[in-house]
Amino acid sequence: MSEVIPATAAIADAALRLGIDVRPGPVALRPAVPGAAFAGPARPVTHLGSVDVILETIDAASPGDVLVVDNGGRMDEACVGDLVVLEALMAGLSGAVIWGLHRDTRQLIEIGLPLHSLGALPFGPRRVPPGGSAMPVAVLDSVTVTPAYFVVGDDDGVLFFEAQHRDALFETARQIQRNETAQADKMRGGLSLRQQLDYAGYRARQAVDPAYTLRRHLVERGNSIET
Secondary structure (H helix, E strand, C coil), X not given: CCCCCCCHHHHHHHHHHHCCCCEECCCCCEECXXXXXXXXXXXXEECCCCCHHHHHHHHHCCCCCXXXXXXXXXXXXXXXXXXXXXXXXXXXXXXXXXXXXXXXHHHHHHHCCCEEECCECCCCCCCCCXXXXXXXXXXXXXXXXXXXXXXXXXXXXXXXXXXHHHHHHHHHHHHHHHHHHXXXXXXXXXXXXXXXXXXXXXXXXXXXXXXXXXXHHHHHHCCCCCC
């Protein structure tokens, strides 16, 4: 059975709790296949106007990797389409992040490989690409992605962090999700979030001590600090 990927929201909360540097991808990146989460080691490449560097990157990738393509955020061309995405799927990649545009949206949805990009455009590259090998780095706006990074994505966005922090982040994120799921279950059973957190007690304490914060109140009670 495949591993359940923690939500990016829980990973972001875990990063704050653990003091780990987790960088969000640009908010303009949106999923072409909604509801499809992915996670894996980054396999970055700088696009030069031709599919050859992307195929070279896929050829060098390991199953589970995430293809990260830097096309400079260009809005005048799509740098990947159905054939490249299908090739990535056949090579066992778990997802793709495109700092640029894609095309063949209907086919991408049918293929099902999770992919985030800046949107769709019918035109492919019309540049004359330079020769040379693939550059194994991607710069997504202000986020530089190297093969040392791990990538997680879902409908809320994409996160990048050093691969060495994966296990700690996933473990803490799963605990956060368990806590929040338990709180949501109690709410559905009729116990409001304010009741669970003793919000009335917090307001009473804050009336006496204006510096008393909700975060401190939750920590003292042992509640999740993310709520």
